[in-house]
Amino acid sequence: MTKMNEAFLASMHEAMALLRTAGPLEATEVIQRALRDSGAAAGFQPAQVVEALLPRTAPAADAEGPAAKAGEARTQPRREPKPAPWPGVQDTGHFTTRHYASHAGERAYKLYMPGGYDGQPLPLVVMLHGCTQDADDFAAGTRMNALAEQHGFLVAYPIQPMTANPSKCWNWFKPGDQQRSQGEPALIAGITREVMANHPVDADRVYVAGLSAGGAMAAVMVQTHPELYAAAGIHSGLPCGSAHDLPSALAAMKGGNLAAKLMEKARTAPRGNSVVSPSRPLIVFHGDADATVHVSNGERLLRDFQGGTHRDKQQRSRGGRTFTHRQLTSPEGIDAEYWLIHGAPHAWAGGSSRGTYTDDSGPDASAEMVRFFLAHPLRP
Structure with a gap:
Protein backbone atom coordinates (compact mmCIF):
# COMPACT_ATOMS: atom_id res chain seq x y z
CA MET A 1 0.00 0.00 0.00
CA THR A 2 1.40 3.41 -0.98
CA LYS A 3 1.85 6.20 1.52
CA MET A 4 -0.90 8.14 -0.28
CA ASN A 5 -3.34 5.23 0.09
CA GLU A 6 -2.36 4.77 3.72
CA ALA A 7 -3.09 8.44 4.39
CA PHE A 8 -6.42 8.24 2.55
CA LEU A 9 -7.41 5.14 4.53
CA ALA A 10 -6.51 6.89 7.78
CA SER A 11 -8.71 9.82 6.76
CA MET A 12 -11.62 7.44 6.10
CA HIS A 13 -11.20 6.02 9.61
CA GLU A 14 -11.31 9.58 10.95
CA ALA A 15 -14.47 10.25 8.95
CA MET A 16 -16.16 7.13 10.35
CA ALA A 17 -15.31 8.16 13.90
CA LEU A 18 -16.68 11.66 13.34
CA LEU A 19 -19.82 10.23 11.76
CA ARG A 20 -20.52 8.40 15.01
CA THR A 21 -19.86 11.26 17.41
CA ALA A 22 -20.20 14.55 15.54
CA GLY A 23 -22.26 14.04 12.37
CA PRO A 24 -21.98 13.81 8.57
CA LEU A 25 -21.11 17.48 7.97
CA GLU A 26 -17.95 17.10 10.03
CA ALA A 27 -17.17 13.74 8.41
CA THR A 28 -17.62 15.26 4.95
CA GLU A 29 -15.05 17.96 5.72
CA VAL A 30 -12.45 15.30 6.53
CA ILE A 31 -13.30 13.40 3.32
CA GLN A 32 -13.03 16.55 1.21
CA ARG A 33 -9.59 17.26 2.63
CA ALA A 34 -8.48 13.69 1.95
CA LEU A 35 -9.73 13.84 -1.63
CA ARG A 36 -7.84 17.08 -2.26
CA ASP A 37 -4.65 15.63 -0.83
CA SER A 38 -4.94 12.34 -2.74
CA GLY A 39 -5.83 13.86 -6.10
CA ALA A 40 -8.99 11.75 -6.46
CA ALA A 41 -10.79 11.70 -9.78
CA ALA A 42 -13.22 14.48 -10.61
CA GLY A 43 -16.84 13.68 -9.87
CA PHE A 44 -16.05 11.67 -6.73
CA GLN A 45 -18.55 13.04 -4.22
CA PRO A 46 -17.83 13.15 -0.46
CA ALA A 47 -21.56 12.83 0.24
CA GLN A 48 -21.52 9.43 -1.45
CA VAL A 49 -18.71 8.32 0.84
CA VAL A 50 -20.60 9.50 3.92
CA GLU A 51 -23.72 7.63 2.77
CA ALA A 52 -21.67 4.48 2.28
CA LEU A 53 -20.29 4.77 5.80
CA LEU A 54 -23.75 4.95 7.40
CA PRO A 55 -25.00 1.65 8.89
CA ARG A 56 -27.73 -0.02 6.82
CA THR A 57 -29.18 -1.81 9.84
CA ALA A 58 -28.91 -1.30 13.55
CA PRO A 59 -25.43 -2.21 14.90
CA ALA A 60 -25.65 -4.37 17.99
CA ALA A 61 -23.59 -6.89 19.91
CA ASP A 62 -24.21 -10.60 19.29
CA ALA A 63 -26.61 -11.91 21.94
CA GLU A 64 -24.76 -15.23 21.94
CA GLY A 65 -21.39 -13.79 22.89
CA PRO A 66 -18.91 -10.94 22.43
CA ALA A 67 -18.57 -9.13 19.13
CA ALA A 68 -16.46 -10.95 16.56
CA LYS A 69 -13.69 -8.38 16.86
CA ALA A 70 -12.90 -6.12 19.78
CA GLY A 71 -13.75 -2.53 19.00
CA GLU A 72 -16.41 -3.38 16.41
CA ALA A 73 -20.17 -3.56 16.88
CA ARG A 74 -21.87 -6.05 14.57
CA THR A 75 -24.41 -4.87 12.04
CA GLN A 76 -27.62 -6.88 12.14
CA PRO A 77 -31.40 -6.41 12.03
CA ARG A 78 -33.28 -5.59 15.21
CA ARG A 79 -34.29 -8.68 17.18
CA GLU A 80 -37.68 -9.45 18.61
CA PRO A 81 -38.29 -7.98 22.07
CA LYS A 82 -37.23 -10.22 24.93
CA PRO A 83 -38.71 -10.44 28.42
CA ALA A 84 -37.28 -8.08 31.01
CA PRO A 85 -34.24 -9.61 32.75
CA TRP A 86 -35.69 -9.12 36.24
CA PRO A 87 -38.36 -11.65 37.31
CA GLY A 88 -41.78 -10.05 37.43
CA VAL A 89 -40.51 -6.68 36.20
CA GLN A 90 -41.84 -5.37 32.89
CA ASP A 91 -42.07 -1.94 31.28
CA THR A 92 -45.62 -1.53 32.59
CA GLY A 93 -45.50 2.21 33.10
Whole structure:
Protein backbone atom coordinates (compact mmCIF):
# COMPACT_ATOMS: atom_id res chain seq x y z
CA MET A 1 0.00 0.00 0.00
CA THR A 2 1.40 3.41 -0.98
CA LYS A 3 1.85 6.20 1.52
CA MET A 4 -0.90 8.14 -0.28
CA ASN A 5 -3.34 5.23 0.09
CA GLU A 6 -2.36 4.77 3.72
CA ALA A 7 -3.09 8.44 4.39
CA PHE A 8 -6.42 8.24 2.55
CA LEU A 9 -7.41 5.14 4.53
CA ALA A 10 -6.51 6.89 7.78
CA SER A 11 -8.71 9.82 6.76
CA MET A 12 -11.62 7.44 6.10
CA HIS A 13 -11.20 6.02 9.61
CA GLU A 14 -11.31 9.58 10.95
CA ALA A 15 -14.47 10.25 8.95
CA MET A 16 -16.16 7.13 10.35
CA ALA A 17 -15.31 8.16 13.90
CA LEU A 18 -16.68 11.66 13.34
CA LEU A 19 -19.82 10.23 11.76
CA ARG A 20 -20.52 8.40 15.01
CA THR A 21 -19.86 11.26 17.41
CA ALA A 22 -20.20 14.55 15.54
CA GLY A 23 -22.26 14.04 12.37
CA PRO A 24 -21.98 13.81 8.57
CA LEU A 25 -21.11 17.48 7.97
CA GLU A 26 -17.95 17.10 10.03
CA ALA A 27 -17.17 13.74 8.41
CA THR A 28 -17.62 15.26 4.95
CA GLU A 29 -15.05 17.96 5.72
CA VAL A 30 -12.45 15.30 6.53
CA ILE A 31 -13.30 13.40 3.32
CA GLN A 32 -13.03 16.55 1.21
CA ARG A 33 -9.59 17.26 2.63
CA ALA A 34 -8.48 13.69 1.95
CA LEU A 35 -9.73 13.84 -1.63
CA ARG A 36 -7.84 17.08 -2.26
CA ASP A 37 -4.65 15.63 -0.83
CA SER A 38 -4.94 12.34 -2.74
CA GLY A 39 -5.83 13.86 -6.10
CA ALA A 40 -8.99 11.75 -6.46
CA ALA A 41 -10.79 11.70 -9.78
CA ALA A 42 -13.22 14.48 -10.61
CA GLY A 43 -16.84 13.68 -9.87
CA PHE A 44 -16.05 11.67 -6.73
CA GLN A 45 -18.55 13.04 -4.22
CA PRO A 46 -17.83 13.15 -0.46
CA ALA A 47 -21.56 12.83 0.24
CA GLN A 48 -21.52 9.43 -1.45
CA VAL A 49 -18.71 8.32 0.84
CA VAL A 50 -20.60 9.50 3.92
CA GLU A 51 -23.72 7.63 2.77
CA ALA A 52 -21.67 4.48 2.28
CA LEU A 53 -20.29 4.77 5.80
CA LEU A 54 -23.75 4.95 7.40
CA PRO A 55 -25.00 1.65 8.89
CA ARG A 56 -27.73 -0.02 6.82
CA THR A 57 -29.18 -1.81 9.84
CA ALA A 58 -28.91 -1.30 13.55
CA PRO A 59 -25.43 -2.21 14.90
CA ALA A 60 -25.65 -4.37 17.99
CA ALA A 61 -23.59 -6.89 19.91
CA ASP A 62 -24.21 -10.60 19.29
CA ALA A 63 -26.61 -11.91 21.94
CA GLU A 64 -24.76 -15.23 21.94
CA GLY A 65 -21.39 -13.79 22.89
CA PRO A 66 -18.91 -10.94 22.43
CA ALA A 67 -18.57 -9.13 19.13
CA ALA A 68 -16.46 -10.95 16.56
CA LYS A 69 -13.69 -8.38 16.86
CA ALA A 70 -12.90 -6.12 19.78
CA GLY A 71 -13.75 -2.53 19.00
CA GLU A 72 -16.41 -3.38 16.41
CA ALA A 73 -20.17 -3.56 16.88
CA ARG A 74 -21.87 -6.05 14.57
CA THR A 75 -24.41 -4.87 12.04
CA GLN A 76 -27.62 -6.88 12.14
CA PRO A 77 -31.40 -6.41 12.03
CA ARG A 78 -33.28 -5.59 15.21
CA ARG A 79 -34.29 -8.68 17.18
CA GLU A 80 -37.68 -9.45 18.61
CA PRO A 81 -38.29 -7.98 22.07
CA LYS A 82 -37.23 -10.22 24.93
CA PRO A 83 -38.71 -10.44 28.42
CA ALA A 84 -37.28 -8.08 31.01
CA PRO A 85 -34.24 -9.61 32.75
CA TRP A 86 -35.69 -9.12 36.24
CA PRO A 87 -38.36 -11.65 37.31
CA GLY A 88 -41.78 -10.05 37.43
CA VAL A 89 -40.51 -6.68 36.20
CA GLN A 90 -41.84 -5.37 32.89
CA ASP A 91 -42.07 -1.94 31.28
CA THR A 92 -45.62 -1.53 32.59
CA GLY A 93 -45.50 2.21 33.10
CA HIS A 94 -46.38 5.10 30.80
CA PHE A 95 -43.91 6.14 28.08
CA THR A 96 -45.15 9.36 26.51
CA THR A 97 -43.79 12.04 24.18
CA ARG A 98 -43.64 15.63 25.41
CA HIS A 99 -42.46 18.91 23.89
CA TYR A 100 -40.39 21.67 25.45
CA ALA A 101 -39.75 25.20 24.14
CA SER A 102 -37.79 28.16 25.48
CA HIS A 103 -35.55 31.03 24.36
CA ALA A 104 -32.89 28.41 23.53
CA GLY A 105 -35.12 26.55 21.09
CA GLU A 106 -37.34 23.50 21.33
CA ARG A 107 -36.96 19.75 21.70
CA ALA A 108 -39.22 16.75 22.01
CA TYR A 109 -38.55 14.30 24.80
CA LYS A 110 -40.01 11.08 26.11
CA LEU A 111 -40.88 10.55 29.75
CA TYR A 112 -41.21 7.18 31.45
CA MET A 113 -43.32 6.94 34.60
CA PRO A 114 -43.25 3.55 36.34
CA GLY A 115 -46.43 1.56 36.87
CA GLY A 116 -48.18 2.30 40.13
CA TYR A 117 -46.79 5.82 40.25
CA ASP A 118 -49.24 7.82 42.37
CA GLY A 119 -47.51 11.17 42.69
CA GLN A 120 -44.99 10.49 45.43
CA PRO A 121 -41.63 12.31 44.97
CA LEU A 122 -39.33 10.07 42.94
CA PRO A 123 -35.77 10.41 41.62
CA LEU A 124 -35.32 11.50 37.99
CA VAL A 125 -32.71 10.19 35.54
CA VAL A 126 -32.12 12.18 32.32
CA MET A 127 -30.76 9.94 29.53
CA LEU A 128 -28.91 11.44 26.52
CA HIS A 129 -28.73 9.13 23.50
CA GLY A 130 -25.78 8.73 21.15
CA CYS A 131 -25.50 9.57 17.45
CA THR A 132 -28.08 7.99 15.09
CA GLN A 133 -30.15 6.94 18.11
CA ASP A 134 -33.45 8.19 19.48
CA ALA A 135 -35.33 7.86 22.76
CA ASP A 136 -36.98 4.52 21.95
CA ASP A 137 -33.73 2.98 20.72
CA PHE A 138 -31.76 4.20 23.74
CA ALA A 139 -34.44 3.08 26.19
CA ALA A 140 -34.49 -0.38 24.62
CA GLY A 141 -30.71 -0.75 24.58
CA THR A 142 -30.10 0.45 28.13
CA ARG A 143 -33.23 -1.15 29.66
CA MET A 144 -33.45 1.88 31.91
CA ASN A 145 -37.25 1.79 31.97
CA ALA A 146 -37.24 -1.70 33.48
CA LEU A 147 -34.84 -0.44 36.15
CA ALA A 148 -37.23 2.46 36.77
CA GLU A 149 -39.93 -0.13 37.48
CA GLN A 150 -37.66 -2.04 39.82
CA HIS A 151 -36.36 0.92 41.84
CA GLY A 152 -39.06 3.54 41.36
CA PHE A 153 -37.83 6.59 39.43
CA LEU A 154 -38.75 8.70 36.40
CA VAL A 155 -36.69 8.66 33.20
CA ALA A 156 -36.56 11.54 30.69
CA TYR A 157 -35.05 11.08 27.22
CA PRO A 158 -34.39 14.39 25.40
CA ILE A 159 -34.41 13.82 21.63
CA GLN A 160 -31.87 15.42 19.30
CA PRO A 161 -33.52 16.08 15.89
CA MET A 162 -31.79 15.85 12.54
CA THR A 163 -32.38 19.57 12.10
CA ALA A 164 -29.90 20.19 14.93
CA ASN A 165 -27.42 17.55 13.76
CA PRO A 166 -27.91 15.32 10.68
CA SER A 167 -26.74 12.26 12.63
CA LYS A 168 -28.77 13.26 15.72
CA CYS A 169 -25.56 13.77 17.73
CA TRP A 170 -25.58 16.17 20.65
CA ASN A 171 -23.24 19.02 19.68
CA TRP A 172 -20.83 18.55 22.58
CA PHE A 173 -17.90 20.07 20.64
CA LYS A 174 -19.46 23.44 19.76
CA PRO A 175 -18.77 26.42 22.06
CA GLY A 176 -22.38 27.58 21.82
CA ASP A 177 -23.50 24.21 23.16
CA GLN A 178 -21.15 24.23 26.14
CA GLN A 179 -22.75 27.28 27.76
CA ARG A 180 -24.95 27.25 30.83
CA SER A 181 -27.58 29.69 29.59
CA GLN A 182 -27.82 28.88 25.89
CA GLY A 183 -27.79 26.11 23.32
CA GLU A 184 -28.34 22.47 24.11
CA PRO A 185 -27.37 22.67 27.80
CA ALA A 186 -30.13 25.24 28.34
CA LEU A 187 -32.60 23.00 26.49
CA ILE A 188 -31.71 19.86 28.44
CA ALA A 189 -31.78 21.71 31.75
CA GLY A 190 -35.11 23.22 30.72
CA ILE A 191 -36.56 19.77 30.02
CA THR A 192 -35.29 18.59 33.39
CA ARG A 193 -36.92 21.51 35.20
CA GLU A 194 -40.17 21.07 33.26
CA VAL A 195 -40.43 17.44 34.43
CA MET A 196 -39.69 18.58 37.98
CA ALA A 197 -42.39 21.26 37.74
CA ASN A 198 -45.05 18.97 36.29
CA HIS A 199 -44.42 15.91 38.46
CA PRO A 200 -43.40 15.42 42.09
CA VAL A 201 -39.64 14.83 41.77
CA ASP A 202 -37.13 14.51 44.58
CA ALA A 203 -34.98 17.55 43.79
CA ASP A 204 -32.03 16.02 45.64
CA ARG A 205 -32.04 12.95 43.37
CA VAL A 206 -31.85 14.24 39.80
CA TYR A 207 -29.18 12.64 37.60
CA VAL A 208 -27.91 12.77 34.02
CA ALA A 209 -26.29 10.04 31.91
CA GLY A 210 -25.38 9.44 28.28
CA LEU A 211 -23.53 7.42 25.66
CA SER A 212 -20.79 8.70 23.35
CA ALA A 213 -21.89 12.17 22.17
CA GLY A 214 -24.63 11.91 24.79
CA GLY A 215 -22.01 11.02 27.39
CA ALA A 216 -19.97 14.06 26.40
CA MET A 217 -23.09 16.21 26.76
CA ALA A 218 -23.81 14.64 30.17
CA ALA A 219 -20.33 15.81 31.20
CA VAL A 220 -21.24 19.30 29.99
CA MET A 221 -24.51 19.23 31.94
CA VAL A 222 -23.01 18.25 35.28
CA GLN A 223 -20.32 20.91 34.87
CA THR A 224 -22.62 23.75 33.81
CA HIS A 225 -25.54 22.84 36.12
CA PRO A 226 -24.06 21.35 39.32
CA GLU A 227 -26.98 22.74 41.34
CA LEU A 228 -29.44 20.68 39.26
CA TYR A 229 -27.77 17.27 38.87
CA ALA A 230 -26.61 15.28 41.88
CA ALA A 231 -24.34 12.99 39.83
CA ALA A 232 -23.59 11.94 36.26
CA GLY A 233 -23.01 8.70 34.38
CA ILE A 234 -20.78 8.89 31.31
CA HIS A 235 -20.37 5.91 28.97
CA SER A 236 -17.76 6.10 26.20
CA GLY A 237 -17.84 9.89 26.39
CA LEU A 238 -15.48 12.84 26.63
CA PRO A 239 -14.81 15.57 29.21
CA CYS A 240 -16.43 18.96 29.05
CA GLY A 241 -14.15 21.47 27.34
CA SER A 242 -12.15 18.86 25.42
CA ALA A 243 -13.10 20.36 22.03
CA HIS A 244 -14.29 23.64 20.52
CA ASP A 245 -14.47 22.80 16.80
CA LEU A 246 -14.03 19.95 14.30
CA PRO A 247 -10.22 19.56 14.49
CA SER A 248 -10.20 19.63 18.29
CA ALA A 249 -13.13 17.18 18.39
CA LEU A 250 -11.17 14.72 16.28
CA ALA A 251 -8.08 15.25 18.45
CA ALA A 252 -10.13 14.63 21.59
CA MET A 253 -11.64 11.46 20.18
CA LYS A 254 -8.14 10.24 19.35
CA GLY A 255 -6.88 11.17 22.80
CA GLY A 256 -4.41 13.72 21.47
CA ASN A 257 -2.41 16.34 23.37
CA LEU A 258 -4.62 19.16 22.06
CA ALA A 259 -7.55 17.75 24.03
CA ALA A 260 -5.47 17.72 27.20
CA LYS A 261 -4.45 21.35 26.68
CA LEU A 262 -8.04 22.45 26.06
CA MET A 263 -9.20 20.61 29.17
CA GLU A 264 -6.54 22.29 31.28
CA LYS A 265 -7.66 25.67 29.96
CA ALA A 266 -11.28 24.83 30.81
CA ARG A 267 -10.36 23.61 34.30
CA THR A 268 -8.56 26.85 35.15
CA ALA A 269 -11.26 29.13 33.70
CA PRO A 270 -13.01 31.47 36.17
CA ARG A 271 -16.37 30.27 37.45
CA GLY A 272 -18.10 33.06 35.57
CA ASN A 273 -17.22 31.39 32.28
CA SER A 274 -19.14 28.56 30.61
CA VAL A 275 -17.27 25.78 32.38
CA VAL A 276 -17.06 25.45 36.14
CA SER A 277 -14.95 23.17 38.29
CA PRO A 278 -16.40 19.66 38.73
CA SER A 279 -18.17 19.22 42.05
CA ARG A 280 -20.41 16.19 41.56
CA PRO A 281 -19.94 12.41 41.76
CA LEU A 282 -19.22 10.65 38.47
CA ILE A 283 -19.51 7.05 37.32
CA VAL A 284 -17.62 6.42 34.08
CA PHE A 285 -17.62 3.40 31.75
CA HIS A 286 -15.22 2.94 28.84
CA GLY A 287 -14.00 0.00 26.76
CA ASP A 288 -10.27 -0.20 26.19
CA ALA A 289 -10.93 -1.47 22.63
CA ASP A 290 -13.10 1.55 21.76
CA ALA A 291 -12.10 2.53 18.22
CA THR A 292 -14.30 5.65 18.15
CA VAL A 293 -13.53 7.51 21.39
CA HIS A 294 -10.08 6.77 22.81
CA VAL A 295 -10.06 5.20 26.26
CA SER A 296 -7.83 7.99 27.60
CA ASN A 297 -10.95 10.15 27.75
CA GLY A 298 -12.22 7.99 30.59
CA GLU A 299 -9.14 8.83 32.63
CA ARG A 300 -9.44 12.52 31.77
CA LEU A 301 -13.02 12.62 32.98
CA LEU A 302 -11.75 11.68 36.43
CA ARG A 303 -8.71 13.95 36.48
CA ASP A 304 -10.09 16.14 39.26
CA PHE A 305 -10.50 13.10 41.50
CA GLN A 306 -6.76 12.44 41.48
CA GLY A 307 -4.94 13.24 44.67
CA GLY A 308 -7.55 11.57 46.83
CA THR A 309 -7.94 7.88 47.60
CA HIS A 310 -8.63 5.04 45.19
CA ARG A 311 -8.73 1.27 45.05
CA ASP A 312 -8.83 -1.09 42.07
CA LYS A 313 -10.49 -4.48 41.78
CA GLN A 314 -10.23 -6.88 38.84
CA GLN A 315 -13.51 -8.64 38.05
CA ARG A 316 -15.32 -10.64 35.35
CA SER A 317 -18.91 -10.08 34.21
CA ARG A 318 -21.42 -12.88 33.78
CA GLY A 319 -21.06 -12.41 30.04
CA GLY A 320 -17.32 -13.02 30.20
CA ARG A 321 -15.91 -9.50 30.03
CA THR A 322 -13.04 -8.76 32.39
CA PHE A 323 -12.93 -5.27 33.80
CA THR A 324 -11.13 -3.09 36.31
CA HIS A 325 -13.43 -1.38 38.80
CA ARG A 326 -11.81 1.68 40.38
CA GLN A 327 -13.41 3.54 43.28
CA LEU A 328 -12.13 7.07 43.92
CA THR A 329 -12.74 9.77 46.48
CA SER A 330 -11.50 13.30 45.81
CA PRO A 331 -9.69 15.35 48.47
CA GLU A 332 -13.03 17.15 48.96
CA GLY A 333 -14.81 13.86 49.69
CA ILE A 334 -16.61 13.48 46.35
CA ASP A 335 -16.98 9.91 45.07
CA ALA A 336 -16.35 8.54 41.60
CA GLU A 337 -16.17 5.14 39.93
CA TYR A 338 -14.31 4.10 36.79
CA TRP A 339 -15.24 0.89 35.00
CA LEU A 340 -12.50 0.06 32.48
CA ILE A 341 -13.89 -2.82 30.41
CA HIS A 342 -11.21 -4.91 28.73
CA GLY A 343 -11.78 -5.75 25.07
CA ALA A 344 -15.05 -3.82 24.94
CA PRO A 345 -16.04 -1.75 21.87
CA HIS A 346 -17.83 1.58 21.54
CA ALA A 347 -21.09 0.27 22.99
CA TRP A 348 -23.25 0.35 26.13
CA ALA A 349 -21.97 -2.37 28.46
CA GLY A 350 -24.53 -4.99 29.46
CA GLY A 351 -27.11 -3.50 27.11
CA SER A 352 -29.87 -5.29 25.24
CA SER A 353 -29.57 -6.25 21.57
CA ARG A 354 -33.00 -4.64 21.12
CA GLY A 355 -31.13 -1.33 20.91
CA THR A 356 -28.15 -0.13 18.88
CA TYR A 357 -24.56 0.21 20.08
CA THR A 358 -24.82 -2.31 22.90
CA ASP A 359 -22.50 -5.04 24.18
CA ASP A 360 -24.49 -7.58 26.16
CA SER A 361 -21.32 -9.21 27.52
CA GLY A 362 -21.50 -6.83 30.44
CA PRO A 363 -20.93 -5.58 33.07
CA ASP A 364 -24.39 -4.04 33.47
CA ALA A 365 -23.70 -0.31 33.11
CA SER A 366 -27.36 0.66 33.60
CA ALA A 367 -27.77 -1.22 36.88
CA GLU A 368 -24.45 0.07 38.22
CA MET A 369 -25.30 3.66 37.31
CA VAL A 370 -28.64 3.42 39.11
CA ARG A 371 -26.95 1.93 42.18
CA PHE A 372 -24.39 4.75 42.17
CA PHE A 373 -27.00 7.45 41.60
CA LEU A 374 -29.33 6.38 44.38
CA ALA A 375 -26.40 6.31 46.81
CA HIS A 376 -25.49 9.92 45.99
CA PRO A 377 -28.17 12.56 46.63
CA LEU A 378 -27.37 16.21 45.96
CA ARG A 379 -24.91 17.67 48.42
CA PRO A 380 -24.23 21.37 49.08
